[in-house]
Amino acid sequence: MTDTGSVPPDGIVCPRCSVLNAAGANFCTACGAELPADDDVSTGTYQVGVDVPGSGEVGQLVVTRGATAGARYALTGEVTSIGRHPDSGIFLDDVTVSRRHAEIRRAGDGQYLLSDAGSLNGTYLDGDRIEEAALREGAQIQIGKFRLVFVIGTLGGHA
Numbered sequence: 001m002t003d004t005g006s007v008p009p010d011g012i013v014c015p016r017c018s019v020l021n022a023a024g025a026n027f028c029t030a031c032g033a034e035l036p037a038d039d040d041v042s043t044g045t046y047q048v049g050v051d052v053p054g055s056g057e058v059g060q061l062v063v064t065r066g067a068t069a070g071a072r073y074a075l076t077g078e079v080t081s082i083g084r085h086p087d088s089g090i091f092l093d094d095v096t097v098s099r100r101h102a103e104i105r106r107a108g109d110g111q112y113l114l115s116d117a118g119s120l121n122g123t124y125l126d127g128d129r130i131e132e133a134a135l136r137e138g139a140q141i142q143i144g145k146f147r148l149v150f151v152i153g154t155l156g157g158h159a
Contacts, residue, residue: 030149052110053152066146080104096144
């Protein structure tokens with residue numbers, strides 16, 4: 001589990017996934033992207049810790065650990081299934097993942113909800129086993145051996 005509480009407020013925001021990183025870091029702890037220098041003022045403004053995407057934005061999961069590390073999945077549907085079943089919206093191929101492990105639903109207010117689908121090994125959000133929980137920007141999800149981070153951003157941009 002990443003301790004985001006220890007990151008100082010003057011940290012560096014990743015331009016790819018909007019996760020706040022420690023000041024002086026060279027690479028993002030969530031997605032591995034190269035971070036801009038501390039004195040680079042061209043990085044834009046990002047909201048960290050938001051619950052609901054803005055206009056033109058969508059929730060996304062970025063795999064940070066596992067066989068598909070670096071993969072990014074857009075949560076464009078009302079429900080996205082996660083599991084080892086080939087028909088899953090997010091297919092995680094490992095025996096530690098149940099066939100129908102978890103799902104992410106987009107609520108009417110735009111917020112994303114993560115729920116366990118009766119998996120054997122459980123679904124973890126920021127280190128805690130959950131049955132259902134709301135996702136926030138930068139949330140760390142563990143499903144079997146896979147770790148994913150929830151980010152909000154636009155699709156089709158250059159990384």
